[in-house]
Amino acid sequence: MSSASEQSRRFQAARKLAGVIGVPAVAIAAAFAAGAVFILAIGESPVSVYGRLFSGTFGNFYGLGQVLFKATPLIFTGLSVALAFKAGLFNIGAEGQLYIGTFAVAWVGFTLSGLPGVLLVPLCVLAGAAGGALWGAVPGYLKSRFGAHEVINTIMLNFVAIALTGYFVTHVYFVPETVHTQRIAAQAQIPRLEQFWPVFKGSPVNVSLFLALGIAVAVYFFLWRTRFGFELRALGLNPAAAEYGGISVGAGTVLAMTLSGALAGLVGVDFVMGYKYYYEGGFSSGLGFMGIAVALLGRNHPLGVVLAAFLFGALSYGGLVINAVVPKELVEILQGIVILVVIAGTNVFGQLAASFKRGRPG
Amino acid sequence: MSPPPKSGTDSPSIPFLKMEGISKQFALVKANDCANLDVNRGEIHALVGENGAGKSTLMRILYGLYRADSGRMYLDGDPVELRSPADAISLGIGMVHQHFMLVPPLSVTENVVLGSEPLRAGVVLDLKGAAERVKELSETFALAVDPDARVEELSVGAQQRVEIVKILFRGARLLILDEPTAVLTPQETESLFVILRRLKEQGKTIIFITHKLSEVMEISDSVTVMRHGKVVGDLKTAETNTEELATLMVGRKVLLEVEKGAPARGETVLELKDVHALGASKVPTLRGISLRVCSGEILGVAGVQGNGQTELVEVITGLRKPSSGSLRLLERDITGLSPREMLKLGVAHIPEDRLKRGLVPAFTVSENLILGSHFRPPFAGRLWLRREDIFENARSVLRRFDVRPQAPALPARSLSGGNQQKLIVGRELSRDPKLLVASQPTRGVDIGAIEFIHRNLIAQRDRGCAVLLVSADLSEILSLSDRIAVIYEGRIVGTVDSTQADEKKLGMMMMTGVLAKEDGNGAGES
Ligand SMILES: Nc1ncnc2c1ncn2[C@@H]1O[C@H](COP(=O)(O)OP(=O)(O)OP(=O)(O)O)[C@@H](O)[C@H]1O
Ligand SMILES: [Mg+2]
Numbered sequence: 064m065s066s067a068s069e070q071s072r073r074f075q076a077a078r079k080l081a082g083v084i085g086v087p088a089v090a091i092a093a094a095f096a097a098g099a100v101f102i103l104a105i106g107e108s109p110v111s112v113y114g115r116l117f118s119g120t121f122g123n124f125y126g127l128g129q130v131l132f133k134a135t136p137l138i139f140t141g142l143s144v145a146l147a148f149k150a151g152l153f154n155i156g157a158e159g160q161l162y163i164g165t166f167a168v169a170w171v172g173f174t175l176s177g178l179p180g181v182l183l184v185p186l187c188v189l190a191g192a193a194g195g196a197l198w199g200a201v202p203g204y205l206k207s208r209f210g211a212h213e214v215i216n217t218i219m220l221n222f223v224a225i226a227l228t229g230y231f232v233t234h235v236y237f238v239p240e241t242v243h244t245q246r247i248a249a250q251a252q253i254p255r256l257e258q259f260w261p262v263f264k265g266s267p268v269n270v271s272l273f274l275a276l277g278i279a280v281a282v283y284f285f286l287w288r289t290r291f292g293f294e295l296r297a298l299g300l301n302p303a304a305a306e307y308g309g310i311s312v313g314a315g316t317v318l319a320m321t322l323s324g325a326l327a328g329l330v331g332v333d334f335v336m337g338y339k340y341y342y343e344g345g346f347s348s349g350l351g352f353m354g355i356a357v358a359l360l361g362r363n364h365p366l367g368v369v370l371a372a373f374l375f376g377a378l379s380y381g382g383l384v385i386n387a388v389v390p391k392e393l394v395e396i397l398q399g400i401v402i403l404v405v406i407a408g409t410n411v412f413g414q415l416a417a418s419f420k421r422g423r424p425g
Numbered sequence: 426m427s428p429p430p431k432s433g434t435d436s437p438s439i440p441f442l443k444m445e446g447i448s449k450q451f452a453l454v455k456a457n458d459c460a461n462l463d464v465n466r467g468e469i470h471a472l473v474g475e476n477g478a479g480k481s482t483l484m485r486i487l488y489g490l491y492r493a494d495s496g497r498m499y500l501d502g503d504p505v506e507l508r509s510p511a512d513a514i515s516l517g518i519g520m521v522h523q524h525f526m527l528v529p530p531l532s533v534t535e536n537v538v539l540g541s542e543p544l545r546a547g548v549v550l551d552l553k554g555a556a557e558r559v560k561e562l563s564e565t566f567a568l569a570v571d572p573d574a575r576v577e578e579l580s581v582g583a584q585q586r587v588e589i590v591k592i593l594f595r596g597a598r599l600l601i602l603d604e605p606t607a608v609l610t611p612q613e614t615e616s617l618f619v620i621l622r623r624l625k626e627q628g629k630t631i632i633f634i635t636h637k638l639s640e641v642m643e644i645s646d647s648v649t650v651m652r653h654g655k656v657v658g659d660l661k662t663a664e665t666n667t668e669e670l671a672t673l674m675v676g677r678k679v680l681l682e683v684e685k686g687a688p689a690r691g692e693t694v695l696e697l698k699d700v701h702a703l704g705a706s707k708v709p710t711l712r713g714i715s716l717r718v719c720s721g722e723i724l725g726v727a728g729v730q731g732n733g734q735t736e737l738v739e740v741i742t743g744l745r746k747p748s749s750g751s752l753r754l755l756e757r758d759i760t761g762l763s764p765r766e767m768l769k770l771g772v773a774h775i776p777e778d779r780l781k782r783g784l785v786p787a788f789t790v791s792e793n794l795i796l797g798s799h800f801r802p803p804f805a806g807r808l809w810l811r812r813e814d815i816f817e818n819a820r821s822v823l824r825r826f827d828v829r830p831q832a833p834a835l836p837a838r839s840l841s842g843g844n845q846q847k848l849i850v851g852r853e854l855s856r857d858p859k860l861l862v863a864s865q866p867t868r869g870v871d872i873g874a875i876e877f878i879h880r881n882l883i884a885q886r887d888r889g890c891a892v893l894l895v896s897a898d899l900s901e902i903l904s905l906s907d908r909i910a911v912i913y914e915g916r917i918v919g920t921v922d923s924t925q926a927d928e929k930k931l932g933m934m935m936m937t938g939v940l941a942k943e944d945g946n947g948a949g950e951s
Pocket of ligand 2: 480481482523603841842843
C-alpha cells in the first residue's frame with residue numbers, strides 16, 4: 064500500500080517534470096528544425112552550420128564566456144518578468160526599469176567616487192535595484208490605486224525612461240563627442256572572470272553572473288518559502304481567494320512591481336560595473352523585452368529562467384559565430400521561432416498534455 | 426469480469442445506456458472500480474454517493490473527458506468508444522458540469538453556438554437562425570431563457586438553463602447533470618424539476634447527480650448508489666426510501682436530524698447597527714441591517730437568495746466596505762476594517778463560493794489550509810513560512826475532517842467538489858474562531874459530511890463561539906439555529922426563536938417581508 068502510493072507519487076513527480084520540460088524542449092527542437100529548412104534554402108548544410116554554432120559557443124572557454132556574458136542581463140530581466148507573472152502582473156516595463164537602474168548605478172559610481180570600494184560597490188548595486196524599483200513601483204501604484212492597467216503604463220514608462228536617460232547622457236552627464244557618461248570610480252568596478260580563470264580571456268563575463276545566479280536562488284526562496292511569496296502567488300492564481308485570505312490586492316501589486324523593477328535594475332551591475340564602466344545611451348536594445356521570452360520559456364520558474372537565459376545567450380552569441388556562413392538573422396529567426404512555439408505551446412501543448420493525462424491512468 | 430453476452434438478442438428491453446466494468450485509476454485513488462450503470466430510455470436516473478465516490482469521474486468518462494482504464498459502454502445496445510466530448514456530442518450525449526463553462530460577456534445565443542457555430546451558405550455565422558432555435562428550444566422545454574441576454578447578467582439558475590439549452594442545441598438525447606441543484610435556491614430547484622419533467626416527456630434521458638435524497642425521491646425513476654468507486658446499489662425509486670439510500674451510501678445509519686442541547690448564550694460578540702452597503706452593481710443592497718450574535722448561539726439568516734445575504738457576509742468579514750452604519754466585535758468598533766484585521770480578531774468565514782473565494786485551486790492542499798493564517802505563527806515567522814508546521818497542520822486537519830485523499834501535497838483542484846468543501850470547513854473551524862460566519866456550509870457535501878459539519882458547527886457554538894449561519898436551505902437553518910433572522914430587501918424584518926419557527930411561517934416572512942405578529946420578539950434589532 065505505502066509502496067504503491069510511493070511509487071505512484073514518484074510516477075506523478077516524473078510526469079510533472081516531463082510536463083515542465085516538455086514544452087520548452089519541443090519549442091527548441093521545432094526552432095532548430097525550422098532553422099534547418101532556412102539553412103537548406105540558402106544552400107548551406109544544417110549539420111555544419113549547427114556544428115559551428117555549437118562548437119563556437121560551448122566548444123571553447125572563450126565562447127562559453129561570451130555566452131555567459133550575454134546570459135547575465137537576461138537572467139535579471141527574465142527573473143523580473145517571471146516574478147511579476149507569478150503575481151498575475153504582466154511587466155512589459157523591464158526595459159525602462161533597467162535603463163533607470165543602470166543609469167543610477169553609473170551616477171552613484173562616478174558621483175560618490177570618494178568612497179572606498181567596500182561602500183561604493185554595495186551602494187552602486189543598491190542604486191541599480193532602487194532605480195528599477197522606483198520605475199516598477201509607479202505602475203504598480205497606478206494599478207492598485209486607480210485600476211490603470213500595468214501593460215499600458217509600463218509601456219509608457221519605457222518611453223519616459225529611455226528619453227530621460229537619453230537626455231541625461233546627451234545633455235548633462237556626458238563625455239564630449241560620445242554618448243556615454245564619465246567612468247565610474249575604479250574601486251566600483253567589479254572583476255571579470257578572466258582575472259580568476261584566464262581561460263575566459265577576452266570575454267567580458269564578470270562576477271555579476273554570480274550575483275544573477277544568487278538572485279535567482281533568492282527569488283526561488285522568496286516565492287516558495289516566505290509569507291510574502293505565498294501572498295504574491297495566491298494573488299496571481301486567484302485574487303478573490305487571496306483577498307478572502309487577508310491578502311491586500313493593492314499592497315501585493317505594488318510589492319510585486321517594485322521587486323520586479325528592482326530585478327530589472329540590476330542589469331546595470333553587469334553593464335556598468337562589470338563591462339563598460341560607464342553608462343551608454345541606448346545600450347540595452349531590448350534586453351527587457353527578451354526577458355519576457357526568457358520568463359515564458361523558463362515557465363516563470365527561477366531555475367527555468369536561468370536555463371532559458373543561457374539558451375538565449377547562446378543563440379545571441381552564436382549568431383555572431385556563424386555570421387561568416389549564414390546571415391546572423393538566421394539566429395534571430397531561431398529565437399523568434401522558439402518564442403512563438405513556447406507561446407503557442409503553453410496552450411496547445413498544455414492541452415495536448417492534459418488530454419494525454421486524461422487518457423492514461425495516473 | 427467476463428465479457429457481456431451480446432445484448433439485443435436475449436433481452437427485449439436493452440437499456441439505452443449501459444456502462445460495464447468501468448475502472449479509472451488516478452495517482453492516489455481508484456476513482457472508479459469496475460462500476461456498472463444501466464440507464465433506461467426516457468427515465469430520470471439519479472446517481473448518488475459520498476464525496477469522492479467517483480460520480481463525476483464516471484460521468485466524465487461517459488462524456489469523453491476521461492478515458493477509462495478498462496470497461497465498455499453501449500448506447501442502444503451498440504458498443505461505443507468515446508475519445509473526446511466531440512464524440513459524445515455526436516452520439517447525443519450532453520453534460521452540464523458542476524462548475525459552469527460559459528463565457529460571461531457573450532450573449533446567450535453566442536454561448537449556445539460556441540463550438541458548434543451554425544453557418545449560412547457555408548461561411549456566414551447564422552446567429553439569427555440560432556437565436557430562433559434557442560427561442561424554440563426555450564419554449565418547448567419551458568426554459569425561459571432570453572437569447573439576447575448577456576450571460577454575466579443572468580442568475581445562477583438562468584445560467585444553468587443556458588447550459589441546458591446549449592446541449593439541447595447540439596441534439597442531446599442523454600443529458601448528464603452534475604449536482605445541478607447544489608447552487609440553486611429551493612425555488613430555482615423547483616423550476617429545474619419542472620424542466621426535467623418536460624424533457625422526460627419529450628423522450629430525453631437524464632442522469633442527475635445530487636446529494637439531496639429528498640430530490641432523488643421527488644424527481645427520479647431509478648437510483649444508482651456509488652461508494653468508493655464501486656456501484657453498491659441499483660434501485661427503483663418507488664421501491665426505496667431515504668434511510669435505505671443513506672445507509673447504502675455511507676455504509677452506516679446516518680442521523681438525518683441533528684441533536685443539540687439548549688444554547689448557553691453569553692455576551693454579545695457581533696453587533697451591526699443600521700448598516701448600509703452597495704452591492705456588486707453599485708446599487709444599495711444592504712439598507713439598514715441591525716443584528717446581534719451572542720457567544721454560544723447560532724443565529725440563522727433566512728431569506729430568498731439575493732436579498733443581501735452575500736453583501737451581509739462580505740461586510741462582516743471585511744471584504745466589502747459599509748457605506749454607513751457601525752459594526753462592533755466584542756465591544757470593539759470594527760467598521761471598515763480589512764479582511765486581515767478581521768482574521769486577526771478571530772473571525773472565520775466559510776464562503777458561499779468555494780472555487781471563487783475559498784480556495785486557490787492550483788495551490789496544494791496544505792497551502793490552502795494556511796490561507797488566512799499564512800502570515801502568523803505557527804505557520805510563519807516574520808518572513809519565512811514554517812514548512813514542518815504547515816505540513817503537520819495539513820495532516821491533522823485532513824484527518825480530523827476526513828478529507829479524502831489525505832494527501833497534503835495534492836493540488837486542491839484535484840479533490841472532488843465535496844472534499845474541497847470539507848477542506849475549507851476544516852480550515853475555518855480549526856482557527857478556533859470567536860465568530861464564525863458560515864455561508865452555505867454544506868453546499869455540495871454528502872449526507873455523512875453534512876451530519877459531520879452540522880455537529881461541528883454545534884460544537885463550535887458549545888465552545889462559546891458565536892455562529893452566523895447563512896443558508897439557502899431552510900431545513901438546515903431550522904435544525905441548526907437557535908434564533909432565526911429573516912432578511913428581506915437588505916433589512917432584517919424579524920427575528921424568531923427557532924423553537925417557535927417552522928418552514929411555513931419563515932417562508933411567508935421571506936416572501937413578503939412581513940413578520941407574523943404573534944411570534945416575533947421585535948423586528949430589526951433584537
Ligand atoms: N483529475 C484528478 N486527478 C487526481 N485525482 C482525481 C482527479 N479527479 C478526481 N480525482 C479523485 O477521484 C476521486 C473521485 O472523484 P469524483 O470527482 O469522481 O467524486 P464525486 O463522486 O463526484 O464526489 P463529489 O460528490 O464530492 O463531487 C476523488 O478521490 C478525487 O480526489
Ligand atoms: Mg462530483
